[in-house]
Amino acid sequence: MTKSVFTDTAMLLLIPLTMVGISASIHTHNADISTTQSAQANKIGKNIDIEYTADSNAGKGAIRPLYFQASKVFSIKYRTVNFKTVLDEDYREEKLYRYVPGSKKKNRTYSWKKIKAQTGKRVYVDKKAKAYYRDDDGERESEDFYRIRVSASHKATKYWVNEDAIDD
Template identity: 60%
Template structure:
C-alpha cells in the first residue's frame, strides 16, 4: 500500500518538473529557429451613420460619420411603442439594421431597395431604442432608433433605423 503511495507521489512531483524542463528547452531552442507571428486584428463591428455638423469657419454643413461601435455604446434602453409613419426625405443617408447599432458585435445592414423604399412610404413602428454612447472627446450622447416594418403584420421582417429616417411628430 505504501509503495503505491510513493509511486503516485513520485509521478505527481515528476509531472511539474518535466513541464518546466520542457518549457525551458523550448525557450533555449527559439534562438536557433526563426519564427514569424502575425497579429490577428479582432475587428469589432462598427456601424456608422452620418450627421451634419456646422463648420464654424465657413458656415457650411459638414458630413461627419457617427460611430456606434460596441465599445462606444454603454447602454441601450428599449421601449414599446406603436404608430404608423412614413419615410423621411433624408432616409437614404441612414441605414437599415438587423439589430440596434452597438448592441451586437456582428450587426447586418440592409439596402433600402430590400424594402422598396421611397420618400413617403408607409412604415409601422413597434419599438424604440435609446442608445447611450461615448463620443471621441469622452462626452456622452444619445440617439434614438426605431424598429420598423413595411407591413401591418407582426410577422413581417423588422429593421432598425435611426430616427432621422422616419417622420416623427414631436
C-alpha cells in the same frame, strides 16, 4: 548689393548655429535639466463611470458602474411603442440594421431596395431604443433608433433605423 546679400545670408546661418551651441552648453553644465523624451502613444482603455439609478422597490437610490470605450455604446434602453409614420426625404442617408447599432458585434445592414423604399412610404413602428455612448471628447451622447416594418402584419421582417430616417 551682392555684398549685403552675402552678409545677410551669413547672419541667417549663424543664428541657428549659435542657438545649437547655447543649447548644448546648457545641457552639459546642468545635469538636472531634463532632455526631451520620446512621445508615447495614448492608449484608450476602458473607463469606468458611475450612474445614479432609482430603486423603485425599496425607494432608495443605487450607484452602478458604467463600462464604456470611446465611441462605443455602453447602454441601450428599449421601449414599446405603436404608431404609423412615413419615411423621411433623407432616409437614404441612414441604414437599415438587423439590430440596434452597438448592441451586437456583427450587425447586418440591408439595402433600402430590399423594402422598396421611397420618400413617403408608410412604415409601422413597434419599438424605440435609446443608445447611450461616449463620443471622442468623452461627452455622453444618445441616439434614438426605431424598429420598423413595411407591412401591418406583426410577422413581417423588422429593421432598426435611425430616428432621422422617419418622420416623427
